[in-house]
Amino acid sequence: MAFVNLQNVTYKYPLTKAPVLQNVNLQVDEGEFVSIVGPNGAGKSTLCYALAGFVPHFFKGEISGSIEVDGKESSKSTLDEWVLNVGLAFQNPFNQISGAKYTVFEEIAFGLENIGVPREEMKSRVEDAMALTGIRDLADRSPYSLSGGQQQRVALTSILVMRPKLLVLDEPTSQMDPIGTREVFGTIRKMAEEGMTVVLVEHKMEWIAKFADRVIALKDGSVLLEGKPNEVLTSDLLVENGFGISRYTSTAREAKKQGIWKKESLPVTLDEAAEGFTK
Amino acid sequence: MHERLSFHIKRDSFIHNLNPLTKLVLTLTLILIAFTFPWYWTPHLLVLVAIIPLSLLGKVFREFSVTALRLILPAAGFLFLMQAFFQPVGSDVIFKFYFLDVTQESLMFAFRNAMRVFVMVSAFTLFLVTTHPSELMSDLTRRGLPGQFSYVIISTLQILPQIIAKSQTIIAAQRSRGLDTESSFFKRAGSLIPLVGPLVFGSLMEVEERAIAIEARGFTSKQTKTSLHEIPDPSFDQMLRWVLVALIILSIALNLWLS
Numbered sequence: 001m002a003f004v005n006l007q008n009v010t011y012k013y014p015l016t017k018a019p020v021l022q023n024v025n026l027q028v029d030e031g032e033f034v035s036i037v038g039p040n041g042a043g044k045s046t047l048c049y050a051l052a053g054f055v056p057h058f059f060k061g062e063i064s065g066s067i068e069v070d071g072k073e074s075s076k077s078t079l080d081e082w083v084l085n086v087g088l089a090f091q092n093p094f095n096q097i098s099g100a101k102y103t104v105f106e107e108i109a110f111g112l113e114n115i116g117v118p119r120e121e122m123k124s125r126v127e128d129a130m131a132l133t134g135i136r137d138l139a140d141r142s143p144y145s146l147s148g149g150q151q152q153r154v155a156l157t158s159i160l161v162m163r164p165k166l167l168v169l170d171e172p173t174s175q176m177d178p179i180g181t182r183e184v185f186g187t188i189r190k191m192a193e194e195g196m197t198v199v200l201v202e203h204k205m206e207w208i209a210k211f212a213d214r215v216i217a218l219k220d221g222s223v224l225l226e227g228k229p230n231e232v233l234t235s236d237l238l239v240e241n242g243f244g245i246s247r248y249t250s251t252a253r254e255a256k257k258q259g260i261w262k263k264e265s266l267p268v269t270l271d272e273a274a275e276g277f278t279k
Numbered sequence: 280m281h282e283r284l285s286f287h288i289k290r291d292s293f294i295h296n297l298n299p300l301t302k303l304v305l306t307l308t309l310i311l312i313a314f315t316f317p318w319y320w321t322p323h324l325l326v327l328v329a330i331i332p333l334s335l336l337g338k339v340f341r342e343f344s345v346t347a348l349r350l351i352l353p354a355a356g357f358l359f360l361m362q363a364f365f366q367p368v369g370s371d372v373i374f375k376f377y378f379l380d381v382t383q384e385s386l387m388f389a390f391r392n393a394m395r396v397f398v399m400v401s402a403f404t405l406f407l408v409t410t411h412p413s414e415l416m417s418d419l420t421r422r423g424l425p426g427q428f429s430y431v432i433i434s435t436l437q438i439l440p441q442i443i444a445k446s447q448t449i450i451a452a453q454r455s456r457g458l459d460t461e462s463s464f465f466k467r468a469g470s471l472i473p474l475v476g477p478l479v480f481g482s483l484m485e486v487e488e489r490a491i492a493i494e495a496r497g498f499t500s501k502q503t504k505t506s507l508h509e510i511p512d513p514s515f516d517q518m519l520r521w522v523l524v525a526l527i528i529l530s531i532a533l534n535l536w537l538s
């Protein structure tokens with residue numbers, strides 16, 4: 001059985017008329033790195049909330065179908081138990097700062113204090129997590145004095161330190177520069193290799209193509225397409241459904257129409273494009 | 280970005296190293312004795328034998344005197360004047376100021392009350408200056424204060440400056456669209472209404488996200504919380520607290536007995 005298993009999940013917020021998620025089926029294996037793409041309003045964040053237990057435990061609303069992680073059923077669990085297994089970081093880093101702590105080190109330790117980790121273990125776990133995401137030098141800064149990208153790293157570290165089995169990330173690099181994005185993707189990849197299951201919402205197609213195992217394209221609350229990154233991210237269906245695609249893909253698409261792009265498959269990354277065009 | 284709202288001054292002193300609860304009890308003791316001990320010169324003496332020595336012991340004398348002279352003393356002085364002139368006690372008129380009589384009694388009364396307020400505000404200032412808010416809250420949480428309570432206190436201290444910064448951003452944005460912020464008070468008050476929407480609605484959205492974020496980090500976990508910082512509470516502190524509580528009881532008892 002898959003580690004993450006969503007069966008026919010349909011969900012409506014208390015205030016929305018139509019369902020935001022419609023018959024979503026999704027299976028993710030343990031240690032797999034899955035990325036979700038989709039246009040604005042497709043329901044990506046809502047899906048993240050559903051995986052992390054906030055739908056329906058926090059947002060209420062009507063839900064049907066089943067959400068299972070690690071053999072446990074979300075509707076039969078409580079939120080405070082659920083978050084021990086599933087970690088969630090989302091886009092706006094400012095609102096993820098607890099506000100209860102004065103330094104980055106304390107901020108990252110906040111989650112461990114809450115779940116009662118002993119002091120010595122807490123310190124070494126915080127150190128390890130900061131080393132992993134490359135923010136050791138920020139340890140004594142106030143979380144509020146950081147740049148958006150740095151705050152996003154702190155938010156990610158604050159979740160990683162809790163060592164969830166499933167890591168759900170909703171646009172965690174939106175305020176980072178290319179170098180920061182690459183580093184964070186590298187870290188996430190490493191976590192997956194070590195057995196953490198990752199579901200990541202992203203708009204940066206090239207990075208997804210480089211790092212993710214599988215891509216799921218979400219549109220109007222349903223899964224439109226899923227498969228290997230390059231197959232999904234270069235599919236004509238994406239363009240027809242108003243998804244953003246990588247600039248290398250769209251360039252090569254045009255080039256293919258004019259007979260300049262000779263290969264059968266389209267590129268997502270710069271390297272693939274360069275290779276295809278020079279052949 | 281704005282500074283966080285905190286009065287804490289980091290120093291290594293005897294007072295700084297006291298347990299936060301001990302300092303809280305000490306503060307309350309000073310205030311209660313100033314207000315209840317049945318001897319006229321109590322608050323005056325407290326300034327000399329407690330407030331000033333404590334500020335020296337805490338290595339914050341300079342910062343404290345600046346605050347005392349600039350803020351606390353003027354406030355206490357104002358209180359003194361108000362009470363000296365408007366307190367209708369006594370018959371022994373010292374001088375007349377138009378229709379206002381200043382009596383010996385009203386002067387004495389006002390002097391003591393002003394000193395009491397001076398002691399109260401000074402004691403609190405010393406407490407805030409020598410105690411790190413998160414240490415205080417961790418310590419109180421460990422002693423059984425609900426975690427939610429300390430969270431609200433600390434996060435308000437931290438987030439308030441952020442909200443102020445944001446309202447300034449909104450004002451700048453609205454002003455660039457023609458918001459009047461410089462004419463008469465009432466006109467300005469009226470024209471600030473457009474600010475309320477984005478600020479309140481924006482804050483509600485933020486509150487929701489922040490609630491999700493701290494919940495995702497186990498805030499409502501039923502586990503007993505642990506704390507990153509160890510806050511020592513040696514037997515000296517515990518003894519000191521009992522002595523202080525005894526002083527409070529004594530002061531209140533004398534007050535009741537003599538009245």
Ligand SMILES: Nc1ncnc2c1ncn2[C@@H]1O[C@H](COP(=O)(O)OP(=O)(O)OP(=O)(O)O)[C@@H](O)[C@H]1O
Nearest residue numbers: 013015016020038039040041042043044045046047
């Ligand atoms: N708390 C809420 N209450 C009611 N409706 C909501 C709520 N949050 C989101 N929605 C609605 O649900 C739909 C899906 O929103 P969601 O945030 O999941 O989309 P998304 O794919 O994450 O979009 P984006 O790319 O902009 O982040 C939208 O129509 C949105 O307006």
Ligand SMILES: [Mg+2]
Nearest residue numbers: 044045046170
């Ligand atoms: Mg979203």
